[in-house]
Amino acid sequence: MDVYLDNLTMEFEDITAVNRLSTTIKDGELVSLLGPSGCGKSTTLMLLAGLYKPTSGDIYFGEKNVTKLDAEKREIGMVFQNYALYPHLSVLKNIMFPLRMQKVPKKEAKERAIEMANLVQIGHLVDRKPGQLSGGQQQRVAIARALVKKPKLLLLDEPLSNLDARLRLEMREEIRRIQQEVGITAIFVTHDQEEALSISDRVMLMKGGLLQQDSAPQEMYRKPINSFTAAFLGNPPINFLQIKKTEKPRTFELMNSSQIVKIPVNHEKERIQLGLRPENLYVTNKEDAFITGEVIHLETIGRDTLIRVQIGEVTIRALIDPSIDINVGDQCHLGINQEYIHYFDVENGANLERGNSNDGQADMEQYA
Ligand SMILES: Nc1ncnc2c1ncn2[C@@H]1O[C@H](COP(=O)(O)OP(=O)(O)OP(=O)(O)O)[C@@H](O)[C@H]1O
Ligand SMILES: [Mg+2]
Structure with missing residues (x-):
């Protein structure tokens, strides 16, 4: 029925x-x-x-x-x-x-x-x-x-x-x-x-x-x-990082850190909330890095190693391959496959890449 x-x-x-x-x-x-x-x-x-x-x-x-x-x-x-x-x-x-x-x-x-x-x-x-x-x-x-x-x-x-x-x-x-x-x-x-x-x-x-x-x-x-949806689903939870526009196209600066991040799309917004899931981040070299920080915590959970990385004033979590030799205090370059980067409106949280989807009924202001 x-x-x-x-x-x-x-x-x-x-x-x-x-x-x-x-x-x-x-x-x-x-x-x-x-x-x-x-x-x-x-x-x-x-x-x-x-x-x-x-x-x-x-x-x-x-x-x-x-x-x-x-x-x-x-x-x-x-x-x-x-x-x-x-x-x-x-x-x-x-x-x-x-x-x-x-x-x-x-x-x-x-x-x-x-x-x-x-x-x-x-x-x-x-x-x-x-x-x-x-x-x-x-x-x-x-x-x-x-x-x-x-x-x-x-x-x-x-x-x-x-x-x-x-x-x-x-x-x-x-x-x-x-x-x-x-x-x-x-x-x-x-x-x-x-x-x-x-x-x-x-x-x-x-x-x-x-x-x-x-x-x-x-x-x-x-x-x-x-x-909200992004944060409610996933464990460990998704990481959020705010970025702000620079003069150069597709080039943004991390808030609370002078680090530069390059994103594959040209968003018009002055500021964007990035969403990066811990399991989509991986340890890489400087050239391939999306963001860089210092490992401040490390633990083994099941099949993965969970690290917390300090980037300016924010910390983010990444689930990484346990065979990687990395320690607390190390500099850590994290990469991410571009298709896994989420972009959210800083003001109302809307996913900037979903347009006017009709599978939710909340007004944009109501879930900010
Ligand atoms: N009989 C009632 N009289 C007044 N307020 C109520 C009544 N029943 C529920 N509410 C309120 O309505 C809202 C929704 O309650 P509801 O029980 O549906 O939540 P829930 O999603 O099932 O939460 P939980 O996960 O805690 O069970 C809450 O703010 C609750 O305080
Ligand atoms: Mg209930």
């Missing part, structure tokens, strides 16, 4: 939690709602679920306008961070619960619950109480319970937040598998960019109730619409 949001707005007393949100979520798609705390993710889910009624705007499930439809008539499955299982009921009875509420006969309810338990791979645990399960297993029960009524839409609000790092990784793959196996349209709320990028068909990044960018994960990563 396609889900269509048309200028959806939710105002609480003094705050616009969701601001003119428009998008289409296609049948069978898994879309992540991503953004910092308080950006309106849960409110958007509550609106979709019918637990809140919007101040203005409309929600369509397929052709049908459901804006005024009560929650229980929307055919939605929901999964929350805290599982919300009934502690005194067995796993099986927890999963059967929504069906029993619907007066589905016990035998049929039991069969369907077992089918769901097998789908989420807890078929062997159905006689236990939730308290006798691990966090990951409890979350599987919650997913089975959400799916047992065969909802048209699955809403997940930070379902993995209570799990440790390893289990999170495993469970996010599981959620993707289950969602694809069932073929259900799903909206997955998270504030973890890696989680969003890894499992979704599409990511919607919000800030202050406004949709910033709505695109496929790789597109969002490679072509951030603004500096």
Whole structure:
């Protein structure tokens, strides 16, 4: 079932939690709602679920306008961070619960619950109480319970937040598998960019109730619409450096350092915010250098070495080949492939190379 949001707005007393949100979520798609705390993710889910009624705007499930439809008539499955299982009921009875509420006969309810338990791979645990399960297993029960009524839409609000790092990784793959196996349209709320990028068909990044960018994960990563998006995605985060124009074409001076940088394009702006991702920088020689600084910190993280390099008054991070012999205190020339340099407007953060893209709806002033 396609889900269509048309200028959806939710105002609480003094705050616009969701601001003119428009998008289409296609049948069978898994879309992540991503953004910092308080950006309106849960409110958007509550609106979709019918637990809140919007101040203005409309929600369509397929052709049908459901804006005024009560929650229980929307055919939605929901999964929350805290599982919300009934502690005194067995796993099986927890999963059967929504069906029993619907007066589905016990035998049929039991069969369907077992089918769901097998789908989420807890078929062997159905006689236990939730308290006798691990966090990951409890979350599987919650997913089975959400799916047992065969909802048209699955809403997940930070379902993995209570799990440790390893289990999170495993469970996010599981959620993707289950969602694809069932073929259900799903909206997955998270504030973890890696989680969003890894499992979704599409990511919607919000800030202050406004949709910033709505695109496929790789597109969002490679072509951030603004500096907020660029900074929100990626770990370690993107480096920003401000540069100002000199007399010579394509030649700029780093702010807070007299260093000269040459950029491949001729931007008209007096000042530009450069965005350089740590993994796109590499150690090179003086001739090939894009920028130069002093190594002030060095650590090995997994496959890479992370260095911090002082350039004038700013420090930047680079992920470099661990076989390179470099030490704290060394002068370091960093190169970057030109296609990886991002250019942002200093005033409003807009990506200067994206023009008037229509995959975000925020006004330029609003995400400065
Ligand atoms: N019932 C409410 N009454 C008043 N304000 C609310 C209510 N629910 C949410 N808000 C406000 O709306 C904004 C969006 O809240 P929301 O819960 O949607 O954020 P979120 O993106 O889910 O954040 P988090 O990542 O912390 O869960 C916040 O500023 C919040 O304080
Ligand atoms: Mg929330």
